[in-house]
Amino acid sequence: MIRAIAAAACLALVSASAPQTVALELIMGDTLPPKLSDYRFFAGETLSARVAPYALNTALFSDYSEKDRFVFVPAGQTARHTADGVLDFPVGSALIKTFRYGARKIETRVLLHRPAGWVALPYVWNEDGSEAVLKRAGARVDVAVQGKTISYAVPNVNQCKECHADNARLVPIGPKARNLDDGARLANWVKLGLLDKAPSGDRVPLFTDASAPVAARARGYLDVNCAHCHSRVGSASNSGLYLGWTETSQVALGIDKPPVAAGRGSGGRAVAIDPGRPDASILLYRMASTEPGVAMPEVGRSLVHAEGVALVRQWIASMPANPMPARPQS
Amino acid sequence: MNNACLSLAAASLLLHAPLAARTIDVAAGPGAQERLQGALIDAQPGDVVRLGPGRFELTDGLSLDVARVTVRGAGPGTGAGASVLSLKGQRAAGEGLLVTSDDVVLRDFAVEDARGDAIKSKGADRIVYHNLRVTWTGGPKESNGAYGIYPVSSEDVLIDRVTVSGASDAGIYVGQSKRIIVRNSTASQNVAGIEIENSFEADVYANTVKHNTGGVLVFDLPDLPQLGGHAVRIFDNTIVDNDTPNFAPKGNIVASVPMGVGVMVMANRNVHVFRNRLANNATTNVMVVAYKRPFTDKNYNPLPRDVVVRDNVHGRAGWAPGFAGGKELAAAMGGTLTPVFWDGAGGRAATNVQVRDKVGVVSLGLAQPLTPMTEAKPTPVKLSGGKPIVEPKRVVLPASMEAAIK
Numbered sequence: 080m081i082r083a084i085a086a087a088a089c090l091a092l093v094s095a096s097a098p099q100t101v102a103l104e105l106i107m108g109d110t111l112p113p114k115l116s117d118y119r120f121f122a123g124e125t126l127s128a129r130v131a132p133y134a135l136n137t138a139l140f141s142d143y144s145e146k147d148r149f150v151f152v153p154a155g156q157t158a159r160h161t162a163d164g165v166l167d168f169p170v171g172s173a174l175i176k177t178f179r180y181g182a183r184k185i186e187t188r189v190l191l192h193r194p195a196g197w198v199a200l201p202y203v204w205n206e207d208g209s210e211a212v213l214k215r216a217g218a219r220v221d222v223a224v225q226g227k228t229i230s231y232a233v234p235n236v237n238q239c240k241e242c243h244a245d246n247a248r249l250v251p252i253g254p255k256a257r258n259l260d261d262g263a264r265l266a267n268w269v270k271l272g273l274l275d276k277a278p279s280g281d282r283v284p285l286f287t288d289a290s291a292p293v294a295a296r297a298r299g300y301l302d303v304n305c306a307h308c309h310s311r312v313g314s315a316s317n318s319g320l321y322l323g324w325t326e327t328s329q330v331a332l333g334i335d336k337p338p339v340a341a342g343r344g345s346g347g348r349a350v351a352i353d354p355g356r357p358d359a360s361i362l363l364y365r366m367a368s369t370e371p372g373v374a375m376p377e378v379g380r381s382l383v384h385a386e387g388v389a390l391v392r393q394w395i396a397s398m399p400a401n402p403m404p405a406r407p408q409s
Numbered sequence: 410m411n412n413a414c415l416s417l418a419a420a421s422l423l424l425h426a427p428l429a430a431r432t433i434d435v436a437a438g439p440g441a442q443e444r445l446q447g448a449l450i451d452a453q454p455g456d457v458v459r460l461g462p463g464r465f466e467l468t469d470g471l472s473l474d475v476a477r478v479t480v481r482g483a484g485p486g487t488g489a490g491a492s493v494l495s496l497k498g499q500r501a502a503g504e505g506l507l508v509t510s511d512d513v514v515l516r517d518f519a520v521e522d523a524r525g526d527a528i529k530s531k532g533a534d535r536i537v538y539h540n541l542r543v544t545w546t547g548g549p550k551e552s553n554g555a556y557g558i559y560p561v562s563s564e565d566v567l568i569d570r571v572t573v574s575g576a577s578d579a580g581i582y583v584g585q586s587k588r589i590i591v592r593n594s595t596a597s598q599n600v601a602g603i604e605i606e607n608s609f610e611a612d613v614y615a616n617t618v619k620h621n622t623g624g625v626l627v628f629d630l631p632d633l634p635q636l637g638g639h640a641v642r643i644f645d646n647t648i649v650d651n652d653t654p655n656f657a658p659k660g661n662i663v664a665s666v667p668m669g670v671g672v673m674v675m676a677n678r679n680v681h682v683f684r685n686r687l688a689n690n691a692t693t694n695v696m697v698v699a700y701k702r703p704f705t706d707k708n709y710n711p712l713p714r715d716v717v718v719r720d721n722v723h724g725r726a727g728w729a730p731g732f733a734g735g736k737e738l739a740a741a742m743g744g745t746l747t748p749v750f751w752d753g754a755g756g757r758a759a760t761n762v763q764v765r766d767k768v769g770v771v772s773l774g775l776a777q778p779l780t781p782m783t784e785a786k787p788t789p790v791k792l793s794g795g796k797p798i799v800e801p802k803r804v805v806l807p808a809s810m811e812a813a814i815k
Contacts, residue, residue, distance in 0.1 A: 216447040219468070219500075232501055235446055237472035240509070247509070247532060311634065314509075317531065317561045317585050319633045330632050330705055337702060338660055339633060342525065342555025342578050345660030361660065371470075372525030372554055377503035407659035 099127040106191045115202040115211035137286040137299045140384040149175040157275045186233045197249045199239035242307045252307045258283040297394035344373045349407040355400025357392040430455035437463030449473045460492035470502025476510040482518025485542035492518040504529040514813045529559040538568045539814040545575030553577040579604035585635035600657040611641045612804040622655040623666040624648040629676035631706035639678040640801035650689045667692045667731025676700045678714040688724020692731045699754040699778035711778045712755040715798045719765040723748040734783040747771045754778045764792040
């Protein structure tokens, strides 16, 4: 009995002085941990050692859910800063993202950097928010948002890969230096020992920042919401429509570009972007749809992101128009 | 070893243990979505995911990303013994079934009413589609999905004994791929029956292609990762009665296909159309044309080049050409357009289009690809000569693919 009390006291002492440590062996291993708590990223509301919250300048729209993002980098290591693309996280790192509506947690997606590459796993929370369990086949959860009930879709692991594909390799999408950099965030990562350096560089503006140029905000928005698939190495490479931040080809960006395999996604419109004519632009039509087979992105939303649509509309409207609207094939 | 270690070892064993191929049975009925998607995720290379008979009422698109998996149903028919994936209740995803891994075999099941494309495979080398039925049960409608069978960006594609109807773009569409066989299949009531686009080395033979808007299309389009479609052979097909009004959503390239085309070759190089039976196609049996839109892609050639049309059997054609000015054109030619026509764009030397069928052939005499059809100056032409064209060799796929359907 005395020994038990002593052990408890000892434990309490440890937890008071040093935070819980992440189960690195689970990140590095090749099992599929059934519960989110198995990783020990959190102890209740407390973050474990070397787990840090972060945010992005412009985020992927996911049915108006709020997202809590965390990064874990193993002790003794740092992520490497890269000017273009995602930060280079060492093996053993994890990216953790919880999707919630107010206090109700729906799912937590983890990206684990294992020795053989990145692995993406979705965990779905129970009703009382005490545990999240692995659902590799995905799930649908009814959620009330903006006054209506939607069928929120937790992606299955294949859908994770559809967006996280880089020539069929799975990679993180969000934590790019240009989309993390808000002037202080990366410096803070360096201070926490998570990142090697934080030089100033290209920055994606907040898409809501009215002081930034419309084109930069819209391009940033498309980069974050579309370019993981619509790139030369992504799932939509065959479309020829590439919406990345650094894309320079006007046709690849969709300007005066006819569709290739849009089907009814064309909405009777002739080109992805008809400059100056948002209502004649397939890109906007598909962003504003919730119809499967029409809606873009194909996965991850069942609602229209009104603010994103408004921004892209404003951008297309601001482009100098061709003398004549593009005529659909008929 | 403590308990935690033991269970860890057991879990790791589960991930790696199955050296022998397994069969994972999935029955129709409640929870089909999660059970079937779960099986497609849990499958290991070499496994068979076996669909039981009955209807799988799905709520989302399915996907497969494990190599060397066979998805096999109890049959593609319409009776109780068949395995039918119904996407009527699909709430998300761009396709009914998406395959992104190599050496996959899909056989003996049906896919109905996909909201987008029915079965798509991307970057999936050596894929086999065999004995499948894909349909939209409401008949031809603009609101149907675009493609029925849709392999893209892949090497070695075999499509054998599939039936597709109702696609609002192409029933069978192969895009940006290399080494392709489409055979023994039936495409009806689609906008395009079979379409080979931006692809290299394709054999399309022994298919029945009827009651579509256009039968077989061989296209090359600009601004895509794989350009310069070539080495395509269309032979021994029955391509008749293509009489479904075009129901493609506007904006898509196939929306420009006039009703009643047998074979349409647009851009592309080294295309051979031979020994087909072509009849009852109101616009024409075979049309060879340039790509008719402005483009900026410097690597793109909009002209058809080195095209051979020979030894086909022609029935009635050309009595109601479906393109702008077609009616007037037919009237000027004495009521019908010839069973084979070429738009004339680019001229003979640059295109080397050769027609050796014993039927009338007309050049529309368009000066440039962008010259509108309404400015056609139709002239009967003899295209039987020209620079010799070496026909591509038969497409041979890896033996494992043919073995998979034995």
